[in-house]
Amino acid sequence: MKRFLGFVKKEFLHIFRDVRSMIILFGIPVAQILLFGYVVSTDLKNAPIAFLDLSKDEMTQKVSDKICSSGFFRRSETLLSYTDIDKVLRKNKTKAVIIFEKDFGRKLVSEGKAAISIITDGSEPNMATLITNYITAITADFNMELAGTAAAATLLVQPEVRMFYNPSLKGHFMFVPGVITLIMTLICALMTSITITREKEFGTMEVLLVSPLKPIQILLGKVTPYFLLSFIDIILILILSWLVFGLPVKGNLILLLAECMLYILLSLSLGILISTKAKTMQQAIFMSLVGMMLPTVLLSGFIFPIENMANIYGWVAALFPPKYFLVIIKNIMIKGTGFLFVWKETLIIIAFTLVFMGLSIRNFKIRL
Amino acid sequence: MTKNTVISVRNLVKKFGSFTANDNLNFEVFEGEIFGFLGANGAGKTTALRILSGLSEPTSGEVIVAGYNAKKEPEQIKKNIGYMCQKFSLYPDLTVKENIMLYGGIYGMRKALIRERTDLLLDRLNFREYSDRLISDLPLGLKQKLAFSVAVLHEPKIVFLDEPTGGVDPITRRQFWEMIYEAAGRGITVFVTTHYMDEAEYCDRISIMSEGKIVALDSPADLKKQYNAASVEEVFVKIARPAGTHPPSPSLL
Numbered sequence: 270m271k272r273f274l275g276f277v278k279k280e281f282l283h284i285f286r287d288v289r290s291m292i293i294l295f296g297i298p299v300a301q302i303l304l305f306g307y308v309v310s311t312d313l314k315n316a317p318i319a320f321l322d323l324s325k326d327e328m329t330q331k332v333s334d335k336i337c338s339s340g341f342f343r344r345s346e347t348l349l350s351y352t353d354i355d356k357v358l359r360k361n362k363t364k365a366v367i368i369f370e371k372d373f374g375r376k377l378v379s380e381g382k383a384a385i386s387i388i389t390d391g392s393e394p395n396m397a398t399l400i401t402n403y404i405t406a407i408t409a410d411f412n413m414e415l416a417g418t419a420a421a422a423t424l425l426v427q428p429e430v431r432m433f434y435n436p437s438l439k440g441h442f443m444f445v446p447g448v449i450t451l452i453m454t455l456i457c458a459l460m461t462s463i464t465i466t467r468e469k470e471f472g473t474m475e476v477l478l479v480s481p482l483k484p485i486q487i488l489l490g491k492v493t494p495y496f497l498l499s500f501i502d503i504i505l506i507l508i509l510s511w512l513v514f515g516l517p518v519k520g521n522l523i524l525l526l527a528e529c530m531l532y533i534l535l536s537l538s539l540g541i542l543i544s545t546k547a548k549t550m551q552q553a554i555f556m557s558l559v560g561m562m563l564p565t566v567l568l569s570g571f572i573f574p575i576e577n578m579a580n581i582y583g584w585v586a587a588l589f590p591p592k593y594f595l596v597i598i599k600n601i602m603i604k605g606t607g608f609l610f611v612w613k614e615t616l617i618i619i620a621f622t623l624v625f626m627g628l629s630i631r632n633f634k635i636r637l
Numbered sequence: 638m639t640k641n642t643v644i645s646v647r648n649l650v651k652k653f654g655s656f657t658a659n660d661n662l663n664f665e666v667f668e669g670e671i672f673g674f675l676g677a678n679g680a681g682k683t684t685a686l687r688i689l690s691g692l693s694e695p696t697s698g699e700v701i702v703a704g705y706n707a708k709k710e711p712e713q714i715k716k717n718i719g720y721m722c723q724k725f726s727l728y729p730d731l732t733v734k735e736n737i738m739l740y741g742g743i744y745g746m747r748k749a750l751i752r753e754r755t756d757l758l759l760d761r762l763n764f765r766e767y768s769d770r771l772i773s774d775l776p777l778g779l780k781q782k783l784a785f786s787v788a789v790l791h792e793p794k795i796v797f798l799d800e801p802t803g804g805v806d807p808i809t810r811r812q813f814w815e816m817i818y819e820a821a822g823r824g825i826t827v828f829v830t831t832h833y834m835d836e837a838e839y840c841d842r843i844s845i846m847s848e849g850k851i852v853a854l855d856s857p858a859d860l861k862k863q864y865n866a867a868s869v870e871e872v873f874v875k876i877a878r879p880a881g882t883h884p885p886s887p888s889l890l
Contacts, residue, residue: 275742279731286730472724479690479720479797480743481712 272482276490283464284494293460298452298502302509305444313403316396317345319363321354328374332385335411336367341403358390365389365400377415445510446598447571449503449529450591453536454561456499461492461540462553470549484633492537499536503529519605525598528615532594535618536561538625545632564589571595590621641668643795643826644689649698651684658684660849662698666795666828671821673837674830675873676846682830683799685846689828690797691715703794716744719788719825723800727784729773733764736772737787744791751790758786778809782816789820796820798829802836814839834870843869845876852876 284290318336322329337344345363348354357363368386370376377383387404389397468474468491477487503526510516518525539561547553566572568582569591578586586592593614600606608615644666651659658681666672676682687693689702691711700707703717727736734755741751759765762782772780781801789796798817802810814836821827829840837843837857844854853860853876857869866872 272743272745275739279728279735279739282735283728283730471729472722472726473728475692475722475724476720476726477743478692479715479718480740481716481745482743483712 273486273490276482276486277493280464280490280494284498290460294456294498294502295505297455298448298506299509301448301452302445302506303513305448313341313399315343316341316364316400317362318342318365318367318400319346319348319354319357320344321348321351321366321368322373323371324369324373324375326374328377328383329369332369332408332411333367336404336407339403339407342400354388358388361390364393364396365404367404444571445506445514445516446595446602447569449506449598450532450569450571450595451562451565452502452506453499453529453532454557454565454591456502457495457533457536458540458543458561459554459557461495461537462543462547462557463550464495465491465541465544466547466550466553469544488541488633492541495540496533496537499533500526500530516602518602520601521607524608525601528594528597528601528611531615531618531622532590535590535594535622535625538622538629542625542629542632545629561591565591568592569595590618593617642666643668643703644672644828645699645701646685646689647699649685649688649700650696651681651688651693652696657849659688659695662851664844664851664854666826668794668826669821669824670842671817671827671829671840673840673843674828674846675834675837675843675869676830680846681849682846686797686799686828686830690718690720717794719791719793719796721784721788721796721798721801723803725777725780725784727772727780727787730771732769732771733759733775733783734768736783737790740787741790746791754790758790762786778805778812781805781809782813785813785816785820789825792823793825795826795828798827800830800832802831802833810836834868834873837869837873845873847876 284294320333322333333344336342346357348357348366354366354368358366366388368388370384370386373383373385385404385408387401389400391397465474468477474487478484482490507518511518540557543553543556543560547556564586568586568589570586571591597611597614597618600611604610642665644664646662646664649659649662650657660681662685674682674686684693688695688700688707691702691707691714694708694711702714705711705713705717707714728739731739737755737758738751741754746754755768759768762779764779764783767775767779772783775783785796785798785801788798802813805813810833817827817829817839829836831837840857842854842856843860844851846852853863853872855863860869860872861867864872864875866875
């Protein structure tokens, strides 16, 4: 045991002395959380829009006020003619232009309908769709108010849509679980595979294998620090997303942490497996990136929903563990469900872990 | 010198599939001896060394190292040997002291003993000023000497050196061999593989391997007499390349 502890201490020294390791361990998680939260935000907040009001009456004033006071948009410019539209969009000063037709207010009162045009910048399709949806919703709301005051007799069936679990459709509710998955992949699989292949490359692994340390002690000694540090990382991410974005853990925290530990084990055993196959650090990095990072980013449902993928990609995604873990933490963190709802995914992850561990123990060359 | 046998190898065979890396090796190494293990690349030196140090299992034959059977008790062997390989084997991002503490700890030495030996070692190498320096800051020669000192820190019965002086300048090599002599004087058996024929002259006895077999084994002086050669190098060339049978192979030189 004393031998083992000395070995673990050395492993910690390796990590603390290496600036790059420290950045990966603590810089990247914080940066990613903040980055995804603020910069890559898919929420609309004060998006600049321009108005071309050909009517200039009380009604158009009301509608545009309503749009601008929603918090999603702000008025960037007031245009005078159609020719200005192209100009402002090209200058990228505005994300969309809203046009009120001539005699908007009069038509609305006398004919019961009037037209608004929404012109968006199609070079940013996501943003364009988002803006269209939001403005449509706001005008629909305006219609309701109008119907409520002027023509209360007209009964309209209005669908009322509510987003459960994430009522304001906040983007970072989705990315925090994704970042946790990504970070654990990065730290556990990548760093473990690097640290073991590094010993191989330096020739220190041979010395360790000739020493009285048992191979299992060497393996455990190498992964223990990463286990502890990635666990600290998860807590750091949870605290950060709670403090900065107000994202609480709805479900059982203990269950969440336990599931995270399970996933850390999975990533660590994958890291060991990679290191038994890779001869150099470059190979190890390459294998972890292709084997873990890409599936985590592309095939886990973190950024692109699996439901929207062509069947074949869905099947491919099912072969990689991040998908299941993402389901688990989303369920626990955001929906607040208990173990009963995630036991299937948990079993799948346990199975993955056992397979990876079995393979790496078989591959780890005890006797070079 | 008392002739206690510390390594005894009988009919050692190691096969990888159909390839025979070690073909029926037989030899003994005595306590306090410096035993040189020579051979061209691919002659089977490294394979034999791995078996002796408990890293690899023999296919057949009996191998006793420090009183333990290499097939059945490799863990016991590991406790009683030191090992230094051709690749440099200390951690570059740890200091001299930390490396020593680490290896001492791995070999189960008590802290007080490690400290005592560390002081002794640093004094002997004139190394005290370097004790808190990172290994990566030291020149190769110093590292190599330190690596050897660390390999014998726990006073093993046998120390295995696998081409320990690769890439080191002649003066440092000389000093390195002085350290080997000193260790042997303390009763540590030194088992060393090398390419350098001048180093072979320093050994008490040498064995020369070729194509998985030991083709010669004796003291350098006797071998030279036997083969009517001026140096071990000449002996080596004569053995490995019997006159005119095949063209010179650069890997032997």
